Amino acid sequence: MSTTVETRYEHIVLDENGVAMIIGSRLKVADLVAEHVDWGWSAEEIAYQHPPLTLGQVYSALAYYWDHREQINDYRAQIAEEVEQLRQELPEFPRLAELRTRYRTQ
Numbered sequence: 001m002s003t004t005v006e007t008r009y010e011h012i013v014l015d016e017n018g019v020a021m022i023i024g025s026r027l028k029v030a031d032l033v034a035e036h037v038d039w040g041w042s043a044e045e046i047a048y049q050h051p052p053l054t055l056g057q058v059y060s061a062l063a064y065y066w067d068h069r070e071q072i073n074d075y076r077a078q079i080a081e082e083v084e085q086l087r088q089e090l091p092e093f094p095r096l097a098e099l100r101t102r103y104r105t106q
Contacts, residue, residue, distance in 0.1 A: 011060040019075065020064055022057050025050075029061045030076050036062060 004013035004021070011023050020029035027050065035041045041049070043058045050058075065072050092100075 007064070009060045009064045011054075011057040012064045020061075020068070020072070022053065022061055025052060025057075027053070027061075029064050030072050030079070032058060032061045033065045033072055034076070036065075 003016050004023075005018075006013055007020070012020050012029060013023050015021050021027065022029070022032075032046055032050075035046050035049070036043070043055060043062060046058045047053050047055045
């Protein structure tokens with residue numbers, strides 16, 4: 001059973017690892033931040049793309065981000081590093097390697 005810690009943000013809790021989450025969902029604040037910062041989505045677009053979320057939940061997540069920007073950016077960088085490390089450790093699928101070779105030579 002996972003435990004959460006309430007925050008002063010109405011729709012945000014911290015999971016057992018201290019990661020900010022939207023209450024009642026599996027979405028991390030960092031997930032919504034990626035959509036907002038990296039993809040340029042507005043709060044309204046994020047709510048539209050995630051129908052279970054209310055606009056209030058999205059705005060609360062974004063407010064949490066702007067108040068904890070360095071911490072969340074560090075978390076996002078850590079996840080990106082872990083993904084890159086896994087990519088380097090896992091063998092490439094033979095078909096993918098074949099396609100890469102084919103299209104590099106053209």
